[in-house]
Amino acid sequence: MVERLVRKKDFYAGGLMILFGLVMSLKGPSYRLGSLMHMGPGFLPTALGVLLICLGLAVGAGSLSTADGEEEDILPENREWLAWGCILASPLAFMLFGAYFGMAPGTFACVFVASMGDREATLKGSLILSAFVTFFGVALFSYLLQIPMPILTWRGL
């Protein structure tokens, strides 16, 4: 039975919910539970955690009732590791470059990193796109909308 389970998407879905539920229901009581009449800050998180564990069990158990199908892959057919990495790295690039060098370098880095995720991306194309977005982005957000963030700065390393 376990062998059948580990091939099911819902097994992992339920497992993840149980994990979240465990974190909530184990951490919850440390915030003081209180009584039903005078609920403490830990009451609802603990209750929700227990509920989520039950729901996780239901989702996981539901995976037993369905037939083995081919649509049980968690990852999609085309695995875009590079693109996923680029998209997730893009906000981090914005944070890093934005905090140390200002809005313009942050924008440039953010767009450049994100655009490299596309399969047809070329270095030149990405550079042009980043420059374009940086120019208009800074004009819009810094001059028109007055977002308090320096355009160019040097905060040392």
Add this chain to the structure above:
Amino acid sequence: MIGTAFTDLWYGFGVALEPHNIMWCFVGVLVGNMVGVLPGMGPLATISILLPLTFGIKPVGAILMLAGVMYGAQYGGAICSVLLNLPCHPPHAVTCLDGFPMTKAGRGGAALGATVFASFVGASWGITEMIFLAPVLVRVAMEFGPAEICSLMLLGLLAGSTLARGSPVKGVAMTVLGLMLGIVGTDIETGSERFTFGMTHLDDGIELIALALGLFGIGEFMNSVNQVSTVNAKYAHVTLKDMRPSREEMRRTIGPMFRGTLIGSLCSLIPGTGPTIASFVAYATEKKLSKTPEKFGTGMIEGVVCPEAATHSSIQGDFIPTMSLGIPGDAVMALLLGALMIQGIVPGPQLIKEHPDIFWGLVASFWIGNILLVILNVPLIGVWVKLLTIPYKYLYPSAMFFACIGVYAANNDMFQVGEMAVIGFVGYVLLRLGFHPAPILLGFVLGPRFEENFRRAMLISRGDIMVFIERPISAVFIALCVLLLGLQVYVRLRPKKPGDIVVPAAAE
């Protein structure tokens, strides 16, 4: 009653027609229409990006603009479906079935023309409904104590999570997760910090914008990157002249248009059944009523007009519980409610009385916005078609920048940009595991109010949990909850009939 409604509406037009409000409404519908056309950009992501930019403007202008994005996107989505066979937005998935064959036959312009007209009729009906129903609901809701509010929220949350797409159990799990995320931060009553894990940045809770952009921005980009093929726009040549339906087509649209409107407004009254379900039911009904059901799917104008009218009437109707009770029906409404709360406005039955400018201004702006959309769509159709050909590889990096700067601008806090990235990653994992992230937002927005009212109800009843069943109004809501869950179980266990309409999950 009709007299006061007209006075209030008159006042609303006064508010909505103030120059700066009209401008924000125009910006909203224009942006909405644009993103509705662009494949891979939904109204949710757009509203979240625009949200931080509205902090500087007055609440009325802000909400008019954000609402404009919401219904403007529906007009754009129809263009996408009819001309390109791309169901960018779930409610328009059925429009493709007959819209695209019409385009192939050279009648795409006429289909769009009829759609714009039907949408306007549908929306107008929805707005009228809002004018008369919302004040009635408010009068009832004013009597509610904490126990009733709690049960009502429970009903709203359950309906929002089980009636949407996908497995109901997973939907409820997402709602619970959302409620949980709403708890993160400092507890209002005791001041103790919950689930911050020592990070002072989390003291004020998770930022709504970071959550929405993570789930619906980053999660969505990860899902569509390198999957969106270049748009085939070879049929998409529409000029203004093509948009006039022939007299025969016009005659055929009248019936479906009103039936669609009616179905849409009925669907909007049931919490949780949003525009997507309305448009699918409308299409199925039209097919059943037609004398030539076998012709559906080959370019019947009835199959285009009816779902579109239903979508628009249901979208306007969705505003009723959101604005009058403070209970959002879906994720977009939850986001709009969140926008109001950021502006310092407490949602709930007292909203219409305390902020009549917001409520009646919004109602009036719906009409102005819909008229603007009709005006925008007819001559600008060529521009929208051009927009469709923007490749995704330029679109998503630019959108990433807008998301980053938007989250940053909300509180001038770089931490929240990272928060968005983490939420985006988790959101994508959840999406891959077959969870739909929309109920998370519902739970998140309602979470704090739910906890507050639950505590209060328990305090008043001296810790007696039976209070939810003993008070009659609350008992009705709880009974409805049980009925809803019972129906779900029944539908699941019942053997599938071949004629059932299945909402395609691909139309995300």
